[in-house]
Amino acid sequence: MTKPIDSHDSDTNDTSNPHFSTVLEARMSRRNLLRGSMASAATAALGVVGLSGCGGSDPAPTTPPATQVPPVTPVPTPAPVEKLLAFSAVSKSLADMVTVPAGYTASVLIALGDPIVNGATAFKNDGSDADFDNRSGDHHDGMEFYGLSGTGTASNSSSDRGLLAINHEATTDEKLSSHFLHANGGTSSLPRPAAEVDREVAVHGLAVVEVKKTGNAWTYVKDSAFNRRVTPLTEVELSGPVRGNALAVTKYSANGTKTRGTLNNCGTGRTPWGSYLSGEENWAGYFVRSASDDAARNDKSVASLKRYGRNQGATSRHGWETGGADDKYARWDLSRKGASLDGSDDYRNELNALGYIIEMDPYDKTRALKKRTALGRYAHESAAFGPVVAGQPLAVYMGDDSRNEYIYKFVSSATWNAADAQANDRIAIGDKYLDAGKLYVAKFNADGSGAWVELAIANPAIATYAGYAFADQADVLVNARLAADAVGATKMDRPEWCSVNPKNGEIYYSLTNNSNRTIDASGSSLLVPDAANPRAYTDMKGASAQKGNPNGHILRMKEGSGAGAATAFTWDVYLFGAEATADSGTINLSALTADQDFSSPDGLAFSPYTGICWIQTDDGAYTDVTNCMMLAAIPGQVGDGAKATLNYTKAGGGAVAVDTFVGKKPTADTLKRFLVGPVGSEITGITETPDGKSMFINIQHPGETTALANIGDPTKYTSQWPSNAGYGAGKRPRSSTIVITKNDGGRIGT
Ligand code: FEO
Ligand code: CA
Ligand code: CA
Numbered sequence: 001m002t003k004p005i006d007s008h009d010s011d012t013n014d015t016s017n018p019h020f021s022t023v024l025e026a027r028m029s030r031r032n033l034l035r036g037s038m039a040s041a042a043t044a045a046l047g048v049v050g051l052s053g054c055g056g057s058d059p060a061p062t063t064p065p066a067t068q069v070p071p072v073t074p075v076p077t078p079a080p081v082e083k084l085l086a087f088s089a090v091s092k093s094l095a096d097m098v099t100v101p102a103g104y105t106a107s108v109l110i111a112l113g114d115p116i117v118n119g120a121t122a123f124k125n126d127g128s129d130a131d132f133d134n135r136s137g138d139h140h141d142g143m144e145f146y147g148l149s150g151t152g153t154a155s156n157s158s159s160d161r162g163l164l165a166i167n168h169e170a171t172t173d174e175k176l177s178s179h180f181l182h183a184n185g186g187t188s189s190l191p192r193p194a195a196e197v198d199r200e201v202a203v204h205g206l207a208v209v210e211v212k213k214t215g216n217a218w219t220y221v222k223d224s225a226f227n228r229r230v231t232p233l234t235e236v237e238l239s240g241p242v243r244g245n246a247l248a249v250t251k252y253s254a255n256g257t258k259t260r261g262t263l264n265n266c267g268t269g270r271t272p273w274g275s276y277l278s279g280e281e282n283w284a285g286y287f288v289r290s291a292s293d294d295a296a297r298n299d300k301s302v303a304s305l306k307r308y309g310r311n312q313g314a315t316s317r318h319g320w321e322t323g324g325a326d327d328k329y330a331r332w333d334l335s336r337k338g339a340s341l342d343g344s345d346d347y348r349n350e351l352n353a354l355g356y357i358i359e360m361d362p363y364d365k366t367r368a369l370k371k372r373t374a375l376g377r378y379a380h381e382s383a384a385f386g387p388v389v390a391g392q393p394l395a396v397y398m399g400d401d402s403r404n405e406y407i408y409k410f411v412s413s414a415t416w417n418a419a420d421a422q423a424n425d426r427i428a429i430g431d432k433y434l435d436a437g438k439l440y441v442a443k444f445n446a447d448g449s450g451a452w453v454e455l456a457i458a459n460p461a462i463a464t465y466a467g468y469a470f471a472d473q474a475d476v477l478v479n480a481r482l483a484a485d486a487v488g489a490t491k492m493d494r495p496e497w498c499s500v501n502p503k504n505g506e507i508y509y510s511l512t513n514n515s516n517r518t519i520d521a522s523g524s525s526l527l528v529p530d531a532a533n534p535r536a537y538t539d540m541k542g543a544s545a546q547k548g549n550p551n552g553h554i555l556r557m558k559e560g561s562g563a564g565a566a567t568a569f570t571w572d573v574y575l576f577g578a579e580a581t582a583d584s585g586t587i588n589l590s591a592l593t594a595d596q597d598f599s600s601p602d603g604l605a606f607s608p609y610t611g612i613c614w615i616q617t618d619d620g621a622y623t624d625v626t627n628c629m630m631l632a633a634i635p636g637q638v639g640d641g642a643k644a645t646l647n648y649t650k651a652g653g654g655a656v657a658v659d660t661f662v663g664k665k666p667t668a669d670t671l672k673r674f675l676v677g678p679v680g681s682e683i684t685g686i687t688e689t690p691d692g693k694s695m696f697i698n699i700q701h702p703g704e705t706t707a708l709a710n711i712g713d714p715t716k717y718t719s720q721w722p723s724n725a726g727y728g729a730g731k732r733p734r735s736s737t738i739v740i741t742k743n744d745g746g747r748i749g750t
Helices: 030-035 039-046 194-202 293-297 301-307 418-422 426-434 473-478 480-486
Strands: 104-111 140-147 161-168 205-214 217-220 228-230 235-239 258-260 265-270 276-280 357-360 370-372 380-385 393-400 407-415 437-444 449-454 495-500 507-511 537-541 544-548 553-559 568-576 601-606 613-617 629-633 642-649 655-662 671-676 682-688 694-700 736-742
Touching: 104 205, 104 217, 140 276, 140 694, 140 736, 161 265, 161 276, 161 682, 235 426, 293 301, 301 480, 357 426, 370 426, 393 495, 393 507, 407 426, 418 426, 437 480, 473 480, 507 601, 553 601, 601 682, 613 682, 629 682
Parallel strands: 140 265, 140 682, 235 370, 265 380, 380 495, 495 601, 568 655
Antiparallel strands: 104 736, 140 161, 161 205, 205 217, 205 228, 235 258, 265 276, 276 357, 276 380, 357 370, 380 393, 393 407, 407 437, 437 449, 449 568, 495 507, 507 553, 537 544, 553 568, 601 613, 613 629, 629 671, 642 655, 682 694, 694 736
8 A cells, every 4th residue: 555645554552662762477478469559669668668678688599510520519608697686776666557577578467357257258348347256355465375186186386386375455445445346336325335346345355267378378267266365254263262252252252262355465585395375454444433432432442452553433444344234234333222232233343353464275165265374463574485404493573664664573383394394284374483482572673682571470570560550461462562561572663574584584674655754753653763774854845844754664673593483683773765866875875776775665575585685665656656565685695884973953953863784785786676656556475386487466556546536437447457558448547467588598687
């Protein structure tokens, strides 16, 4: 979701926790060519640069020399040396297209509404399609590729057939309704018609879609037996410490063991045993609470709801609770209505069933998904595993994406058995590693050190916390934000994705932006800059002043002794997002050039195959100059840069100096823009085939800046992608998965 206009990024952390300053991949896709009426028109319509190189760079066939007498030993042709980041940087762009470097091709693979079940009709894209639980969902986000052998079994080496597991985070909305799902844009007042609600609910959730490469073109397999949609109505299980807890009791599950669906799924994770993890992010905003619910409850749940962004009187994002009398609509209302003491007659506890990392076996659609409650409840993004070592516990790194929220780590109780990587019952292996362990939150110190603080009911700071009376460890996990408040965790500039560098195990976190950083902090949610979140400045977007840390940064951490189980770490800031022309002493601290500058890093993932660190943006700050983008990087390591001091002056006078640690500045060979997306889109989701030659990424919500009033006039859509790239019916913009290949058959990013 686009950032600065992101109403879904809540800020509910009004604790006085100290911050730093105080504690301180193949050729052109024939598929898309065929979609245009002729090749040249299609080329233009693809909206992709770099096609001129198509076929032109194929290596000449090696012809054996004519027989010579006497024969000579041929001198072998040296294998071409692969160089990472050898492509030419893509320029910033406001064009309504996907731009990739010369020599690369980007093709649309699957878009919102495409049928994924045999019998589902072709998507008309005019607001008349309905059966979205048989179609690709909306707002494609995090995504992972799972290989399939020729016989359809799981394969870690297949690079021409596999399953894409895809998060469908949300839908493009304005004033309750969803723009492009309904013929007229939908009903933007309450009550919402049931038929509209049903569509909107069904575009959320997850998908598994088989994809295959035929010749050099990727297509999805419409009638694959593997294809699956999980929606907010699919029954799923609660697993781990919260299962069966009083806090999880609802009218749907009187014993607190199950719930319906998953919602607002953002980042992902891939387990060492081959399952899919998905993070539930901005789920709270889908629920309402009555204006008098505090009194109706009159218990500690009020503090919990407030901390998770649902004050009494809160209205819902889409008004789904008004769809009708059916229980599937009633569950979106959190108000206490029933007379029961335990909540088994209403949905007062429904919010406690959301906010988890949920596990899915992408290869087996008969298996129920499980929410792994031991990893805590908050606005989850990705779940990244640290280095996997036999006999050692597993570490899973996670973030909570809201302003001023925290960075977390889960360490499994079970130690890794390499045989588990081959297990067929992946969900059972998930039970083993993800249902028991310790949850930690990060505290950053001004000297470049940091600590992981365990969130345990045994910790007196938690057990006796004045802000909330924790009953047990399950309560600590359900209310992880409150427990983290209690131990004084460091408030961060919106932790988005994280990823672990395969070279050295260091952990990278995108901190996307934070409009609440200010040297003149005087409100409870305003924070002074600290060492790990050191910038507070003004960036102009036209006449609009954007304050705080509008461009975000990328933090990295190195575990201390004990590796994944360490309780101490060191850190620095790998990169500061900035405009290339911004002041180098206070804003453009990483000295980004015009080929490198970016704002609001969000998706971040190291390729396990090439080692390249891919950085994706979801920005609203620099969008007067460029659409969102993806960059390729080859980072160094924690401590490879230098200390820097940022000097601030308070409004009323008074100097404040904030020390930070800036990673070694990138060069033209270590950081380069690789892709720029269509208008109004964010670039997100990234996964590759094991040969590193095909990369799948997602283009989310192109054209989201279109006003609802313009729904009847395609010429007024801010984007018509991917139809303007020759893909599909209609002009309405559609979130899509694209596949990127290199025309010379090389690996992506070379
Ligand atoms: Fe769904 Fe924090 O981005
Ligand atoms: Ca600007
Ligand atoms: Ca995100």
